[in-house]
Amino acid sequence: MKIATWNVNSIRTRQGLVCDWLRANPVEVLCVQETKVIDADFPRDPFESLGYHLAVSGQKSYNGVAIFSRLPLEEVDIGFGALLPPEQVGNLDEQKRAIAATVGGIRLINLYVPNGGEYNSDKYDYKLRWLNLLYDYLQHTLDKYKDLCICGDFNIAPDDRDIHTPPGKTPVVGTTAAEREALERCLGLGLADAFRKFNQEDKQYSWWDYRAGAFPRNRGWRIDHHYLTPELYQRATDCTIDREPRQWTKPSDHTPVIVEWPD
């Protein structure tokens, strides 16, 4: 059983590459982010032809998440409002950033965490509010489900070894204490970073800027993660970053990360 996460930066632009990758890497589940398309225009056929069931939640131009699964997707939930009351959600479901489903007994949550813009900007505040609401959402999820896999683009490098140049005294969004603490608080509910079970090295990135030759110079960030509840974490046998599709023509700026369990 393999579950992959990949910020594709437009599913319409990237559909050929994603299909190529799935043919070479027939994972059971692929969670994608930044689909950038409304549900009616989502290119379902190429992925259904490869044998995947789809659950999608998108919007025009920005954001958007989807789950592809070889097994049928059960109990699909869109947004935080599926579990939390509207007065608590406020405007945090307007951007399509969260989709959940049950696949083969695992509760899967696919997230596109807000980027955060500039430090202390409105977008930065939105990101922190969103992460606080994620905590409540995860708490409610854990009331209902034991085996949880949360994956996606977190837009947070959890540790200084997860970024090519650790920040100096100027705060760098994606590495600030407030963001890391908000993430840590969520993980305190009983979730652990699958990748760090197997790999303690630095320079293990999942995103590289398109500019400045960042990829060939390996100046990247590790911001795409899988977080697992204890039993899933114990049973996991590997978690790897596949750098190959980042080298293809017209790539996404992110590359897939795959967690694996014995069949």
Add this chain to the structure above:
DNA sequence: ATGGCCAAGCCTCTTGGA
């Protein structure tokens, strides 16, 4: 030392990404 790119929209510039 700095900055160097890409996607979508109604589109020849702006917004967003991280």
